[in-house]
Amino acid sequence: MSHKLQVGEMRASYLTDKEIWSHFNYIFSTKSKNSTTYKFVLIKSILENLYNVNEKLELNYFQLFGSFAKIYWNLVVHHDLNQINMVDKKSEVQKILLDFQMKHNIPKEFVFDKLSDEFQLEIINKVKRKCKVNVMGAIFGDTESTIYDFDNEKEVVRLNSSYYSFMQRFQRVLNYLTNYHLALFLEKFNEQDDTTNILIKVENVSKRSSLDQFYQLLTSYYEGRCFYCDKLIKKKSSAHVDHFIPWSFVQADQLWNLVIACSSCNLGKSDKLAHISFLDILIDRNGELLNKKELKNRSDMKIYTPNKLQQLYEYSNENGFTDIWLPKSTGLSI
Numbered sequence: 612m613s614h615k616l617q618v619g620e621m622r623a624s625y626l627t628d629k630e631i632w633s634h635f636n637y638i639f640s641t642k643s644k645n646s647t648t649y650k651f652v653l654i655k656s657i658l659e660n661l662y663n664v665n666e667k668l669e670l671n672y673f674q675l676f677g678s679f680a681k682i683y684w685n686l687v688v689h690h691d692l693n694q695i696n697m698v699d700k701k702s703e704v705q706k707i708l709l710d711f712q713m714k715h716n717i718p719k720e721f722v723f724d725k726l727s728d729e730f731q732l733e734i735i736n737k738v739k740r741k742c743k744v745n746v747m748g749a750i751f752g753d754t755e756s757t758i759y760d761f762d763n764e765k766e767v768v769r770l771n772s773s774y775y776s777f778m779q780r781f782q783r784v785l786n787y788l789t790n791y792h793l794a795l796f797l798e799k800f801n802e803q804d805d806t807t808n809i810l811i812k813v814e815n816v817s818k819r820s821s822l823d824q825f826y827q828l829l830t831s832y833y834e835g836r837c838f839y840c841d842k843l844i845k846k847k848s849s850a851h852v853d854h855f856i857p858w859s860f861v862q863a864d865q866l867w868n869l870v871i872a873c874s875s876c877n878l879g880k881s882d883k884l885a886h887i888s889f890l891d892i893l894i895d896r897n898g899e900l901l902n903k904k905e906l907k908n909r910s911d912m913k914i915y916t917p918n919k920l921q922q923l924y925e926y927s928n929e930n931g932f933t934d935i936w937l938p939k940s941t942g943l944s945i
């Protein structure tokens with residue numbers, strides 16, 4: 612059975628957009644076996660790690676299932692949502708998380724990133740162990756072994772390059788589709804009270820509750836100046852950590868995409884794309900960060916390249932982020 616596979620080798624190197632759409636249509640259809648939410652959460656996890664791949668388009672399981680564990684924890688523990696198509700049963704990963712919660716007496720108010728680093732690590736490892744066997748082979752089978760290679764021993768997945776490019780080009784709509792189908796599944800197999808605003812819950816399930824660790828780090832290097840207007844920000848409460856490429860597109864928090872902004876720039880920019888002149892400034896800024904010994908081995912900085920940021924900028928624009936923003940005080944115009 613395909614979902615028990617330990618190693619999967621890709622059968623095709625080139626896929627047309629039409630072929631990839633048909634795989635997605637299959638995964639989201641009733642023909643695909645979706646007795647749990649695993650496949651939806653795996654696709655969400657790949658999407659959120661799209662720019663965390665190395666130059667061979669490989670993603671390690673720790674990153675992939677780090678996202679998976681976070682999403683699952685927030686759905687199961689924080690939102691109390693059942694993840695299997697039977698009301699009186701629980702999915703395997705759901706059981707792992709609920710057991711962990713009970714053993715350590717963790718209140719349901721705690722979202723994943725509020726847990727200690729040790730707890731997060733332990734949970735990710737448990738989830739990884741289970742998903743390796745149950746999840747990696749399932750989508751692989753659904754797509755006729757075409758979208759990725761995986762190796763459960765080396766714990767790495769390598770994305771097909773046409774599939775990767777497809778996900779970049781259609782990232783936003785794929786995100787909408789996945790969230791929609793996940794929400795639909797959850798609505799069907801949960802009590803009505805728990806599914807209030809279900810789509811909003813699903814859309815925000817990956818969001819960090821606080822970007823404070825990034826704030827501490829960035830202000831220690833940049834003395835609290837706004838990245839966009841260069842104004843000195845005097846009070847901590849008026850300094851915001853801003854996703855240069857909007858969070859609603861990247862759905863991830865990499866240091867190389869985060870800057871400190873004053874509140875008027877942050878609120879003005881909101882979900883828009885900053886003017887392209889800031890792209891080069893950020894590339895230079897990231898070059899400076901990479902020169903710092905203590906930062907260059909961070910997992911997000913290790914895989915960063917200027918090209919990645921340029922691609923992300925280009926693709927966010929192609930995915931509909933066409934409103935370009937400039938701070939008021941620069942004197943530049945669009």
Ligand SMILES: [Zn+2]
Nearest residue numbers: 837840873876
């Ligand atoms: Zn500013």
